[in-house]
């Protein structure tokens with residue numbers, strides 16, 4: 272059986288599956304459950320110093336289902352970060368770590384644009400023994416009104432400064448979580464990596480309006496008759512997440528952009544940050560989905576909405592599926608195939624050139640034209656020569 276263990280930024284994990292920040296990591300009770308079910312890591316629900324500023328509403332989710340199967344394919348939320356006091360989280364972080372789980376515990380943190388607040392948050396979480404940080408620069412709703420979350424993640428200059436504060440105070444690995452609600456996701460990612468972050472996580476939810484009730488004419492989810500755009504997740508966002516992780520993988524590790532990595536070359540090649548890590552998120556529900564993100568360069572794969580639909584046992588199913596995929600290709604470790612598909616991205620002009628070359632070779636083969644020296648044969652040498660002549664009527 273394939274070896275699913277990964278070591279990312281020095282963090283050892285039994286498998287690459289990590290609970291993405293959100294309801295499945297919202298208190299010690301559910302985090303312990305996740306570790307007991309074999310998850311490689313848990314990113315806790317995002318915390319800030321003052322939870323009294325966080326007030327959630329209900330309902331705060333809306334789902335999209337497939338017409339025939341009724342399967343949930345899209346999920347919108349207008350949920351904020353954790354509304355639980357930071358002191359409670361400190362106590363729970365310590366207690367979770369005391370249990371000595373196999374997986375890693377990562378604190379997701381978010382603050383206003385104030386150096387002291389970020390430094391205090393880092394130092395207090397670190398004192399609880401958490402293994403790493405994920406900086407939430409990506410929550411799309413509510414917090415941008417306080418210039419937090421996505422509002423910071425959309426401004427590479429501010430993001431770089433905040434990452435600098437965090438990295439100066441942090442003694443454990445730091446990942447910066449990117450918002451997809453931006454034209455070029457590589458720009459804030461570059462800023463975070465320049466400021467010393469060990470890794471990038473992507474994507475958070477995509478800004479969306481789920482639907483409008485045609486009886487009441489009110490947008491959904493409806494709270495007292497009104498709504499706000501929310502964050503879209505689940506299966507439906509996976510192709511967009513794959514594209515964005517591909518863009519990040521290409522920027523960090525190489526490939527794409529008209530410069531395909533030659534067959535046989537292994538990562539890291541020509542990327543700007545070959546030794547930093549990438550944690551992929553967005554619509555993952557199976558080991559095969561995870562394999563696709565690893566092929567784009569991710570070392571770990573996060574799942575949030577999938578756990579809300581299928582429960583914590585998803586980890587063991589995904590491990591089996593990923594292991595079967597690896598066995599079918601004889602990949603012994605995750606590193607054996609990480610980033611392997613990045614080499615197959617190129618420019619459209621290059622696709623056109625490749626297709627023209629292929630068609631020309633096919634035409635030549637059809638009429639038996641020799642196109643390579645190795646194809647010449649002694650018995651049909653004269654015939655082969657004749658087929659290469661253009662002015663046969665001379």
Ligand SMILES: Cc1cc2nc3c(=O)[nH]c(=O)nc-3n(C[C@H](O)[C@H](O)[C@H](O)COP(=O)(O)O)c2cc1C
Pocket residue numbers: 291292293294316317346348350351352353379407409410448474475476503504505506508552553554555573574575576577
């Ligand atoms: C209900 C809900 C709450 C979320 N809360 C957070 C959060 O507090 N912090 C954060 O960084 N991401 C949060 N997310 C985003 C997820 O971590 C993840 O980036 C996104 O949902 C895409 O992955 P998925 O399709 O596996 O859910 C939340 C997502 C959902 C659905």
